[in-house]
Amino acid sequence: MSLVLHELVGADAARPFSPHCWKAVMALAHKGLDFQRNPVCFTEVPRVEDGVSKTLPVIRDGSRVVADSFLIADYLEETYPEKPSLFGGEGGQALARFVESWTQSTLHPALNVIALAEIHDLLSPDDQAYFKPSRETRLGMTFEDVAERRAAQIEGFSAKLTPLRVMLKSQPWIGGSSPLFADYIVFGALQWVRLVSTARLLETGDPVHDWFERCLELHDGLGRSIPAAAG
Incomplete structure (x- = not known):
C-alpha cells in the first residue's frame, strides 16, 4: 500500500481528531482508495516527510507528497479522475472554497x-507543553480567558449553523443529491468537537443533526467508527 495519510492524534493514537485530517480521511474514502493512517502527535509534526509542512494532514502517494486538506482533495481529483x-x-x-x-x-x-481545554487534556505532557502557549498566542487570550467565554459560545453555536440548516430543508447534502467535499469540510469541524468535547451542540430533530448523522454513516460508518467523547 503506497498511499499514506499522516494525521494528528493526542495521547491515544486511536483517536485522530483534527478537523482538517478528517476532511482528508473522508476524501480518500469517497474516492475509494486504500490508504494507511499514520498517527502523529503535535511535537512530531516537524519530522513528517522531512518537514514538508508545519501542519497536518499530509499524504504520500508513491513519490508524491501533498500537504493541506484542500490541496489533497485537488490532488486526488486530478490524479484519480476515474474515481x-x-x-x-x-x-x-x-x-x-466558499x-x-x-x-x-x-x-x-x-x-x-468550546473545545480548547478538552483538547489539551487529551494530549501527552510534551504536547501539552507545546499546545498551551501556542494556542494562547494564536487566540490572543489565556486558557482562563477562553474558559470564561466557553458557555456563551456553546449557547450561540446553533445560530452559526443557520445557513446550513436552511439549505438542508431543501436538499439532503451540501453537494446536492449526494455528498461532496464541501460536506466533508463542515463534517470535519463537527467531528472534531464530537471526538474531543463533552459539549453537545446539535439537537435531535435539527436538520443539521440529521445531516451529521448521515455523514457519520458514510463509507461504511467511517466517522462513527471512533466513539464520541465521553461525558
Missing part, C-alpha cells in the same frame, strides 16, 4: 473556544 468526484465539476470546487472559508471563519473560532 467518484469530490467536486462534481468546477462549480463544486468553487462551492467547496464552504471552507465560512467554516474556518465562523465555526472554527467558536469550536476552538
Whole structure:
C-alpha cells in the first residue's frame, strides 16, 4: 500500500481528531482508495516527510507528497479522475472554497473556544507543553480567558449553523443529491468537537443533526467508527 495519510492524534493514537485530517480521511474514502493512517502527535509534526509542512494532514502517494486538506482533495481529483468526484465539476470546487472559508471563519473560532481545554487534556505532557502557549498566542487570550467565554459560545453555536440548516430543508447534502467535499469540510469541524468535547451542540430533530448523522454513516460508518467523547 503506497498511499499514506499522516494525521494528528493526542495521547491515544486511536483517536485522530483534527478537523482538517478528517476532511482528508473522508476524501480518500469517497474516492475509494486504500490508504494507511499514520498517527502523529503535535511535537512530531516537524519530522513528517522531512518537514514538508508545519501542519497536518499530509499524504504520500508513491513519490508524491501533498500537504493541506484542500490541496489533497485537488490532488486526488486530478490524479484519480476515474474515481467518484469530490467536486462534481468546477462549480463544486468553487462551492467547496466558499464552504471552507465560512467554516474556518465562523465555526472554527467558536469550536476552538468550546473545545480548547478538552483538547489539551487529551494530549501527552510534551504536547501539552507545546499546545498551551501556542494556542494562547494564536487566540490572543489565556486558557482562563477562553474558559470564561466557553458557555456563551456553546449557547450561540446553533445560530452559526443557520445557513446550513436552511439549505438542508431543501436538499439532503451540501453537494446536492449526494455528498461532496464541501460536506466533508463542515463534517470535519463537527467531528472534531464530537471526538474531543463533552459539549453537545446539535439537537435531535435539527436538520443539521440529521445531516451529521448521515455523514457519520458514510463509507461504511467511517466517522462513527471512533466513539464520541465521553461525558
